[in-house]
Amino acid sequence: MRAAAAAIALRSRRLRGHPGALAAAFAALLALACLLAIAAGAVAVPIAEIPRAIADATHPQHAVVAQIRLPRVLAGAAVGAALAVAGTLLQAAVRNPLADPGLLGVTAAAGAAGLVAIVLFPEWPALVPIVAFAGGLGAALLVLGFAYATTRPVGPLRLVLAGVALQSLFFAAIAVVTFLFADRAPAFAGFVVGSLSGTSWSDAAIVATATALGLALALGGARWLDLLLLDDASASSVGLSVRRARIAAASIGALLAAGAVSVAGLLSFVGLVVPNAVRIAAGPTHRALLPLAALAGATLLVLADSLARVAAAPLELPVGALLALLGAPYFLWLLARKVA
Amino acid sequence: MTALLAAQRVHLRPAGSERDVVRDVSLAVAQGEIVALVGPNGSGKSTLLAALGRSLRPRAGAVELAGRDVWQVAPRAFAREVARLPQDPVCAEGVRVDQLVESGRHPHRRAFSAPSPADRAAVRDAIAALELGDLRARSVETLSGGERRRAWIALALAQETPVLLLDEPTAALDVRHQWDVLARIARINQDRDVAVVVSLHDLEQAAALAHRVAVLHRGRLYAAGAPERVVDEAMLRDVFGVEARVAKEDGRIRVQVLRPADPIRAL
Numbered sequence: 366m367r368a369a370a371a372a373i374a375l376r377s378r379r380l381r382g383h384p385g386a387l388a389a390a391f392a393a394l395l396a397l398a399c400l401l402a403i404a405a406g407a408v409a410v411p412i413a414e415i416p417r418a419i420a421d422a423t424h425p426q427h428a429v430v431a432q433i434r435l436p437r438v439l440a441g442a443a444v445g446a447a448l449a450v451a452g453t454l455l456q457a458a459v460r461n462p463l464a465d466p467g468l469l470g471v472t473a474a475a476g477a478a479g480l481v482a483i484v485l486f487p488e489w490p491a492l493v494p495i496v497a498f499a500g501g502l503g504a505a506l507l508v509l510g511f512a513y514a515t516t517r518p519v520g521p522l523r524l525v526l527a528g529v530a531l532q533s534l535f536f537a538a539i540a541v542v543t544f545l546f547a548d549r550a551p552a553f554a555g556f557v558v559g560s561l562s563g564t565s566w567s568d569a570a571i572v573a574t575a576t577a578l579g580l581a582l583a584l585g586g587a588r589w590l591d592l593l594l595l596d597d598a599s600a601s602s603v604g605l606s607v608r609r610a611r612i613a614a615a616s617i618g619a620l621l622a623a624g625a626v627s628v629a630g631l632l633s634f635v636g637l638v639v640p641n642a643v644r645i646a647a648g649p650t651h652r653a654l655l656p657l658a659a660l661a662g663a664t665l666l667v668l669a670d671s672l673a674r675v676a677a678a679p680l681e682l683p684v685g686a687l688l689a690l691l692g693a694p695y696f697l698w699l700l701a702r703k704v705a
Numbered sequence: 706m707t708a709l710l711a712a713q714r715v716h717l718r719p720a721g722s723e724r725d726v727v728r729d730v731s732l733a734v735a736q737g738e739i740v741a742l743v744g745p746n747g748s749g750k751s752t753l754l755a756a757l758g759r760s761l762r763p764r765a766g767a768v769e770l771a772g773r774d775v776w777q778v779a780p781r782a783f784a785r786e787v788a789r790l791p792q793d794p795v796c797a798e799g800v801r802v803d804q805l806v807e808s809g810r811h812p813h814r815r816a817f818s819a820p821s822p823a824d825r826a827a828v829r830d831a832i833a834a835l836e837l838g839d840l841r842a843r844s845v846e847t848l849s850g851g852e853r854r855r856a857w858i859a860l861a862l863a864q865e866t867p868v869l870l871l872d873e874p875t876a877a878l879d880v881r882h883q884w885d886v887l888a889r890i891a892r893i894n895q896d897r898d899v900a901v902v903v904s905l906h907d908l909e910q911a912a913a914l915a916h917r918v919a920v921l922h923r924g925r926l927y928a929a930g931a932p933e934r935v936v937d938e939a940m941l942r943d944v945f946g947v948e949a950r951v952a953k954e955d956g957r958i959r960v961q962v963l964r965p966a967d968p969i970r971a972l
Contacts, residue, residue: 595805650800
């Protein structure tokens with residue numbers, strides 16, 4: 366295990382500076398993960414059969430593959446990519462590698478807003494992602510506004526602390542809503558822990574669109590994100606409007622996180638773990654980091670969701686719980702490695 | 706000589722401060738001139754440099770770039786004219802030296818386009834001027850203190866600005882690397898005719914490097930002028946609170962500090 370980790374670390378160090386090769390390797394891994402995810406489940410589909418099962422409407426497994434697994438895999442990949450990219454953006458916005466969409470209160474706010482929409486307008490399910498998005502963006506702006514609405518020097522730490530405070534506020538709101546509307550608790554459970562169970566094509570379309578848009582915006586702004594790797598005085602000395610760049614990065618991060626939350630609920634750790642792991646292999650500059658984090662996040666979530674489906678079959682674990690179980694120890698290992 | 710960048714009777718209060726740290730100070734720098742800013746800790750050197758670098762708005766007075774209020778100039782346009790190296794610059798872990806230097810090209814680059822030949826040439830020249838060729842692929846945090854300082858100066862140099870503001874570029878370096886950095890600043894000034902405002906703690910270094918020395922004392926300009934006129938025993942007593950002997954040897958100003966001027970605080 367140790368030797369394998371060392372070999373991977375060595376290889377990734379050699380691959381550093383070759384983002385093209387890394388991207389190809391990551392894309393191949395994602396493709397493999399998607400095939401596995403489509404193949405595995407209560408009804409096993411041989412990998413060789415998958416193309417036919419998708420294309421041929423008379424194939425016995427066509428319904429399972431085309432209507433259930435394919436949208437779920439697509440949504441899983443989009444959610445994973447969105448969370449990883451959102452984490453990367455928010456880490457740049459607060460210049461702290463420990464930031465993630467959850468820590469800034471963005472996912473909690475999107476989740477609370479989504480829950481309120483479920484309760485108030487049960488007949489309008491399409492409203493949930495829109496309201497969740499507005500909630501996430503609102504939280505991001507609130508955190509940024511609070512951190513800047515003072516004459517004292519603005520440190521990224523203020524942003525994080527403001528986010529932590531807001532996060533507990535919105536978790537309280539979630540708890541209150543869940544308690545008051547306990548009759549709808551089953552609908553909430555998956556949302557609060559994070560799950561891709563019962564994902565439809567329209568869910569997949571929403572999150573894939575938000576993810577593609579957010580990723581395109583983030584990649585377009587890669588050069589500005591790189592300047593946020595410098596301290597404020599140095600970044601503004603080369604002509605960056607630091608405040609505007611921070612707000613833009615956090616807003617795009619909120620777009621991505623809100624899109625992911627609206628479909629998959631409150632998934633933790635993807636946004637924190639993936640960018641930090643990819644940074645080791647690809648370095649901190651965003652033109653390489655963003656696409657690689659997107660691919661790695663997508664792969665992680667597709668694999669984790671497959672595992673959640675088959676690990677305790679016929680029961681299905683919520684993927685959010687599984688991710689936290691895997692993510693927390695891995696992150697502690699990353700920290701220990703850094704200290705050493 | 707016409708002033709390129711000038712503070713005119715500025716009153717400055719840094720964010721979070723309760724009082725004006727700099728009061729009624731005027732200071733100008735002309736093309737090709739080196740002005741050294743000296744003064745005790747807390748005398749307002751960094752604050753004045755921040756205002757000259759358009760990152761602190763004066764409460765009264767103005768900072769002008771070629772006669773125009775710097776706050777009328779867009780940030781990127783200003784960054785093509787003035788580069789400022791702050792006192793303790795930091796960048797994220799894993800940023801390579803060439804990537805750091807390349808960020809100095811930001812004000813020259815158009816949005817959504819690759820670096821131009823001019824951008825690449827400027828980065829190459831800056832890396833060559835500070836002898837960072839062998840270190841260009843190294844992460845900044847793995848460099849020694851002196852190398853790191855050179856990398857940051859290279860960033861400012863890659864901006865190719867007519868004015869360079871340097872806030873204590875020799876702080877926390879050993880004596881040899883202090884003189885190394887000063888020699889490179891003098892070289893940049895000569896080769897590129899760049900105006901430099903640099904804050905320094907060492908008066909001998911300030912006198913050796915600068916055409917003019919400006920002394921800040923409790924937020925006011927105590928004196929400004931040619932080094933041999935400004936760096937003298939009276940100034941050291943009034944501003945720094947020490948009894949000292951100032952002599953000229955081989956054309957260089959030597960400062961020998963004898964004891965604190967205030968006998969109660971003597972060792």
